Amino acid sequence: MKDFIYARQSVDKEDSISIESQIELCLREVGNNQHKVFRDKGYSGKNTERPDFQEMMAEVRAGGVGRIIVYRLDRISRSVLDFANVISELQKYGVEFVSITERFDTSTPIGKAMLMIVMVFAQLERETIQQRVIDAYRSRSRKGFYMGGRVPYGYELENIVMDGIKTCMYRPIPEQIQIVKLIYALYSQPQTSFSDVIKYLSTHGIKNQSGHNFSRMRVRDIITNPVYVKADADIYEFFRAQGAEVVNDVSQFIGTNGAYLYTGDKATRRKAVCLESQVLVIAPHEGCIDSDTWLRCRRKCLNVRQIAKPVKAKNTWLAGKIKCIHCGHALSLRAYPRKRTAPARYYVCSTKYVSASCDGIGAVQASDIEDIVFDEMRRKLDEFTELSHVEKQENTIELVRLKIRLEEVENEIITFIDKISYASPATMEYINKRVDALNLEKQGLQEEVSRIYAEIYHRDERRIINNYMSNWEGVTMDDKLSVVDTLIERIHVGRSKVEIFWKI
Structure with a gap:
């Protein structure tokens, strides 16, 4: 009966034993017996799909094999289930299994029991390593590190160092970024669909980086990807409202950097159609699309069934609503x-x-329905105008107060930091507690300032809409559609009832 020696090494590492060394140690067990060597280099032990291993098992089934000798148990497999199946098959053909390192002999009951226990721990070790990799990925992604994957259109990779660690960031390709801006400008129009964007790009000879026409999927990927947006407080509030986990504080959303969107642990749907439980992180590169345009396009994608129109509106500004x-x-x-x-x-x-x-x-x-809707739009805007007059005065006063207090807090923090060099241990403890409290107050003040600025922005948007409403007959059909799309979600019409669902 022949002995088979099996050796496996997944990758060359300084701390791993080579295939040659494994075979040399196994030969000591073989002695003068007839033997044959099988080796798999560059193959993982997560399963048994390895050429020499499969050849060895085929010869076992053919008969004439007395023992299989390995340097260590996990050379066969790291999976308990796979290893149990192999042992079961060896027993079926009367083949013994010997491990040099663990010194197990499967011909005895205690050897069989101990063998399975060791393999349980081998599986536990593998799962522990996997969890460490997952934890490291999660930690690095939340710090804004580049985590691989397809580089978005308009960017290329640039090597950088963050927190002393080598990584990459996106560097814009100017000519491609101009095309990205064009795609957003086209799709942000209420009546424009993905097909319209693709048709425009094709008609004007605008190709992707591979020299081919843009596909619907690639245009959608560009529209839904927050790497392009200049992330500000509005972006922060949008993702929070959609149920996403926003890693960074709102004070870091200053309207300059793009953002990474990662799939969250609890996410059950694709990022393109649902943002709930996804993870948003501020990225180190600068964005190229203002938040208003990006949000208009992103909301359109999230609600595409209501926004997409089968035909272009020519005779009514209520089309699609x-x-x-x-x-x-x-x-x-x-x-x-x-x-x-x-x-x-x-x-x-x-x-x-x-x-x-x-x-x-x-x-x-x-005409009856359009008159009713127009009057309701005017009434809705008048409500905001009446509120805005009071809000404007209150917000201006509050903004000044917040900025003054924010400056006082920052100066107080600087004062404490200057005292660190000569502070006693007791004083140092007080300084740490006080600086922590001031930083917490500073964060709250910055969030409140961002909220007020967002309100001021929305008031300006309403003022523009009011100007359109005052000259409705002279406004183009496209602008009318834009106004309606900004204010109204949908309109339900019955025999004696008109029900309007507002966005504001």
């Missing part, structure tokens, strides 16, 4: 020519018109 209150399907505009007056315009339930399966409104005069 107006639904039948009974069946929930869109109301389409239909115009019927008249001899002496303007065409009669009606909103018609698509389902009722096509299949008569809806018992809803059927048709309703378009």
Whole structure:
């Protein structure tokens, strides 16, 4: 009966024993017996899919083998299940298993029991290593380190050192960044779909980095990726509201850097369609898209079913917003020519018109609905205007007070730090506690300042909309659609009811 020697080494390391050394130690056990050597270099022990190992097991099944000798148990496998299967098969063909290091003999009951115990700990060690790798990945990703993967369009990698550790950051490619800005500018328009963006890029001969046309998936990846945004307080609040874990404090969202979005441990859906439980971290590179444009595009992706329109709006600024209150399907505009007056315009339930399966409104005069919606938009904006007059004065006073206190806190921290060099142990303890408290207060003040600035920004946006509303007849159809998309989520219309769902 022949002896088989099996040796395996996954990678060359200074602290790992070479295949040649493993074979030399096993030969001492073989003595003068006839033997054959099998070796797998560069293969992991996580499974048994290795060429020489499979060849060895095929010869075991053919018969004529007395023992399999290895340097150590985990040379066969690190998996308890795989190892148990191998031992079971060896026993089936009457083959003994010998490990030089652990000195186990599977011909005895105690040897079999001890063998399985050792393999349990081998599996535990492997799982512990995996957990350490996962923990290290999580820790490094939360510190803004580059963690590999596809480099986003518009950037290339640049070697840097962060916290004394070598890593990479994204460096913009100017000509590609201009295309990224164009994609955002196109998609931020209410009536523009991914297909429209792709068609525009193709028509104008704009290719990706590989020289091919942009695909829908690549355009979507660009639109949804926060590496491009100049992350400010609005971005912080958006991701928090979506249920994402935001690692950095709001004071670090200063409107300059981009951000990394990692898949969270508890995330159950793709980042493109759901942000809940995803992880957002400020990145070291600078963003290139202002937060307002990025948010407009990102919200559009998250709610694409309501925003995407099958056709371009030419005759109504309520396109894509107006639904039948009974069946929930869109109301389409239909115009019927008249001899002496303007065409009669009606909103018609698509389902009722096509299949008569809806018992809803059927048709309703378009001008009546548009007048109601316009009046409600004016009323809604007037509410904010009345509030804003009081808020503006209060916010201005509060902002001045917060800035003064913030400066006082920063000066107090500097004063304490200057005293560290000659402070006694007791004084040092007091300084540490006091500086911690001041830093906590500083963080709260910065968050409040960011909140007020965000309110001021939204007031300015409402002022622009008010200007459009004052000159509605002279506003272009695209601008009307933009105003409606900013204010209104959807409109439900019934026989005697118009229900508006607001975004503000």
